[in-house]
């Protein structure tokens with residue numbers, strides 16, 4: 040209940056900030072509507088009881104005639120307010136997502152919270168007008184109660200009490216939905232993920248070639264069936280509660296009418312009360328829907344607001360182009376108590392080409408993540424220019440690095456935009472062109488749209504990797520960390536890339552993860568990681584000379 044109240048309050052405050060004019064128009068018209076049923080009772084009574092003919096008749100004409108247009112205009116004002124709020128929430132969420140740090144993105148709940156928040160923007164914007172509608176219904180009931188109580192007090196009180204079952208029913212519904220929606224969300228998320236595998240070009244093509252897409256379709260069916268089952272149960276329970284509330288409401292209105300008639304009210308008063316009550320019933324039903332929207336939106340809205348608040352304000356990165364040294368000093372690290380790195384010491388200085396090698400799962404990517412700060416060591420220190428990196432904020436620390444990960448992004452934007460993402464700052468076309476020098480894209484217009492799904496140019500896996508490398512070039516940070524930078528690139532282009540890295544190595548610190556022996560030949564130092572420990576270090580000839588060493592065994596098959 041408290042969550043529903045907070046959701047209503049926060050949405051109203053957001054509407055006041057984003058669309059004050061439409062909120063004011065919607066609220067004023069709703070309050071005008073609140074007076075009409077009570078006015079109806081007074082006017083009909085006055086007309087039937089002989090309190091004048093033309094005055095009450097004119098009044099009734101205005102009241103009845105105004106009800107529909109006022110309702111319509113109020114709804115339109117509400118919708119226009121909703122549109123603006125929804126835009127505001129969506130834009131806010133995009134900025135929040137853009138501010139997520141690598142360490143936060145690695146947390147397991149982040150994607151789920153982000154998706155729930157995305158789904159929350161519609162119901163949250165819908166909620167903004169609802170508190171006014173609930174208030175309007177409450178005012179309607181109170182005024183109706185006063186108007187009818189002037190004929191019969193018990194009747195008036197029964198009309199007021201008719202609000203209670205609806206409010207009670209929706210409170211119970213909200214509790215049930217607060218439990219049910221997260222479960223539905225999980226099933227929907229699993230189904231959405233599996234659907235994406237079917238329709239995304241890369242995974243979809245693999246499944247089509249394997250002829251096993253139907254297995255993924257079965258998984259989608261399973262998740263969607265579970266979600267539908269939970270939803271169906273929620274709808275059934277909500278329907279039963281709403282029906283029970285409607286029944287009690289009708290009984291209370293019936294009781295009010297009986298109390299009127301048995302209380303000795305004349306025909307005119309009874310007719311006035313009946314007419315007002317019918318209009319009032321409608322208002323109370325609206326109140327039920329409005330209240331229901333608030334309580335249904337509350338769990339999602341709470342997640343949205345908690346998530347948006349949990350992401351700190353933007354801390355702009357500043358790229359540091361010159362770094363003298365980086366080091367892991369006696370670093371150990373465990374994922375959930377499973378040790379992965381033990382007492383690892385790695386260092387790299389400006390002008391050096393340093394390689395990390397080891398079998399899959401040896402701990403190379405973990406070491407890199409510890410260096411850039413996506414993970415924090417359990418023991419030991421990370422040093423940047425000799426200083427403990429713990430004293431840097433995550434944004435400050437990331438500014439020292441240009442990191443090319445194995446799962447590099449394939450950004451299907453224009454060529455210019457895809458490369459410009461390498462820098463946190465706006466970049467000139469000239470800088471983009473320089474970053475693309477000697478690549479397949481050097482001669483392409485910067486406005487070239489990438490990605491066939493946008494009607495653009497389809498490019499190969501290796502070409503996407505070259506664009507990812509161009510982003511690192513454009514960024515020009517003091518430390519380049521390249522995790523298998525040429526895994527998708529042909530041998531000739533690979534040689535060119537490594538030759539370029541060697542030629543320009545004095546400008547920076549370069550750390551490469553590579554599984555290809557020949558790329559390691561000219562490294563200044565190679566660290567061999569095995570089972571989370573540095574087991575050997577040296578140059579290629581030094582390591583190969585130790586025939587029984589881990590390195591020689593790893594690369595024996597690749598020796599020419």
Ligand SMILES: Nc1ncnc2c1ncn2[C@@H]1O[C@H](COP(=O)(O)OP(=O)(O)OP(=O)(O)O)[C@@H](O)[C@H]1O
Pocket residue numbers: 374379397398399400401402403404405406
């Ligand atoms: N997020 C994670 N949670 C738990 N364990 C993890 C996580 N990431 C990696 N691991 C485990 O840590 C160990 C080291 O993984 P890491 O990714 O550092 O290896 P790697 O040497 O980079 O492997 P590859 O050559 O395949 O990229 C592996 O046993 C892996 O299963």
